[in-house]
Amino acid sequence: MPLHSPITVSRRVLLGGTLACAGLAAFGHQRRARAASGLLNVSYDPTRELYHEINPAFSEDRGRVQGHDAIIVRTSNGGSGAQARSVLEGAPADVVTLGLARDIDMLAQHGLLAADWQKRLPHNSTPFTSTIVFLVRKGNPKAILNWPDLVRPGIQVVTPNPKTSGGARWNYLAAWGWALRQPGGNETAARLYLKALFSHVPVLDAGARGATNSFVQRGMGDVLIAWENEALLAAKDLGPDNFDVVVPKLTILAEPPVALVDRNIHIHGTEAAAQAYLNFLYSRQAQKIGASHYFRPVDPTVAVENTERFPAVATFDISSLGGWKSVQKTHFAAGGIFDQIYSADN
Amino acid sequence: MTAPVLNKKNLNISRWVLIITTYIIVGIMLVLPPVLVIIEALRDGPYAAFASMTDPDALAAIRLTLVMTVASVAINSTFGVLAAWLIAKYRFPMRGILLMLIELPISISPVVAGLVWLLLFGTQGWWGEALNRMNIHIAFAPAGILLATLFVTFPYVTRTLLPLMEQQGRDAEDAAMLLGASFWQILWHVTLPEARWALLSGVLLTTARAMGEFGAVSVVSGHIPGLTETMPLHIETLYNGYQSVAAFSMATLLAIMAMATVSLRSVFESRAHNVATGEHDA
């Protein structure tokens, strides 16, 4: 029996290698089939229930009212920063609906969408707003009413990690803005307040939903700083007998924006559908769905219809703190104020 | 006469202490967690648990996990057998380094195992942008999940085969060669039959690990329900969506699949052991 000649052997290997590459490519090419029939909405953490209801409503509306082919919208959820990064790394998002404008700005910086994206849709591209409130145990046993109560001895505060979670950045900035606006408030005082606040935080979850789970499902902590929609969902739907929502005297107006990912929709050929999807978010129907999930509608009539769902709040907005660009740099960039709060000497 | 009796008694006492300790360890560390998973899954009754499995996204996750498992087991087993054969039967330069490279993935964090593929195929990585332009998607697509799974399950087949193949030596192979057998004939008819239980054990280990991988896959998946979510990722999504019955039902299913795989393995292993000891006796 002759030995295998090296040539046939290496040919076989070559064939194997080619097959493997072809296999990978075939896997990769699945994408195009999806693009023809679906949209991908890459979203932040607490919108799971919201888009779970909006997506089929949009498909039905587009099919029935507008006479297009049925379209499936899928939503991927996660921490806002993490989601933005996966879009940047190549996740095939047609639209992004993230927790804060800075995460979409970052995508614009890398050329995935136009720099003026926020002007392309009404209300700063924000179809629903929210705010930051406290969720406490039923009956508010620790009598937590406002920001100073969070740093009383023995209080445990649950809030996610601002480095990975968009909601956590709003939480942090709500506390910061409140501290600045106190009599005699300045940056030093605000820094001290936040340092004290984070010394009361026993767990930094990666996303807003993780923090809610720690507080709600595992009984961690006395107070959860959370998105209003997240807190109301937990208080009304998850455990009406277990939790109360407390609105602090002053808090931040949170604006989670939406945008088309220009580069991906051109590749997928989904420009029209993606635009229709974002427009649909501003429709009366979607605004009502949003309100039912405790997102504050921007549509004035829907807002009026739902006044009793949402507590009255006094808010300031992100531009009063200098806008996301400067806030990101001073607070959350490497070596920023948040890193200084958690420095080694702590 | 008294001393040994006393010892016997002591031996019995310490024996019982050990046995009770075992029950406590097994109870707290190994029984409670799965019991909790099953109780959570059945909180709304068995019907709700089964119904949650028929959700299209759940079915897609199960399908993707099965496809990924079969593909990575097939690839890693084929090449793993060849690598074990190469390292066990031949001596060549850099053999030690090759062996080290094969074993390396075991000590690598799953997060790193996912990250490395982004460094290559993410659009911020080396080739992601170029491939994207050719409409070939690897990161955030099933191909990336396959690569991450291949990486974390890389060494198991070779590792389980290697000690046995080295123990076998190559006398049988040399004899077959002198009789004129080709490479495939030797591998298929001489080496592998001897090593079949070890091979099966390695394959099953790979299977179990491939089904349950979370960290590495989560880095490259993009978490798109119905498209790039494997069962472990879908469990996380369900849990974060407050669907804990569905999450724990799927966890139960996955745990049963993985446990069945691993138990099969210990059956085969004891058989392999019996074969080995039987040979020693003969």
Place this chain on the structure above:
Amino acid sequence: MKHAHNTTRARAIDPLPGFRFALVSTLLWVGLIVALPLTALVMRPWQEGIGAMTAALQDSRMFAALRVSFVSAFLAALIDVPLGVILAWTLVRARLPGRRVADALIDLPFAIPTAVTGITLATLYGPQGWLGAPLARLGISIAYTATGIVVALMFVGLPFIVRSVEPVLRDLPPDLEEAAGLLGARPWQIVTRVVLPALLPATVTGFGLAFARGIGEYGSVIFIAGNQPFRSEIAPLLIVVRLQEFDYPGATSIAFVLLVVSSLCLAGVAWLRRRVARGLITGAAA
């Protein structure tokens, strides 16, 4: 003897067919799946200049995270050693009711996806959990502390110890223990003089595997650890955090350090095991 024989044979052309095919396909496989991505990992930190890499390597938070990972993995593997040896002993020696079930359960931590482990352990040890609530009354909190990390890693590491020790114990004749007992050895002496020395090499292997697994573990830990920088943040989590900050040099630097140190640990354990095994042989001969 045989080794030397083989080496000389390889110098000449090895007559056993298939060498080239096996070599080429193995190199292809190792190259594509392991060497190529790891090359990217090793090169990435330097890509933005040496400054980014050195800055990342001077980050005190990284050292804190590495310390948390290594210390927790070490402690967990250490605690697992007695637990694993006891489990292996009763599985092999004592004919217990439920032995087969227990034997199957040993592999559970290996088979269960790590995220499920994390969620389950956090629920069990959480302030309202089956184990967390009674422990909380005793003033012990496990979930969301550094202890939680050790608990999760103990769970993940246990099968490695048991499965390493078990086969050795099975091959160890029980007569030896009985003989020692009849010769008047106290149970403690039987254990320390007869059983444990024989198990030592296998235990070291198991310890090494559990330790290496623990250093890199992510899914099961993040749910139960507090994830606080400098205190309960593990190195793999810090990699994820750095990635979220788009700090690729930072993320890959930590990954690189983790890779180097855990490979060194594995090599160290292999060396230790060889030494122990050799010591045992000479000890037995003496």
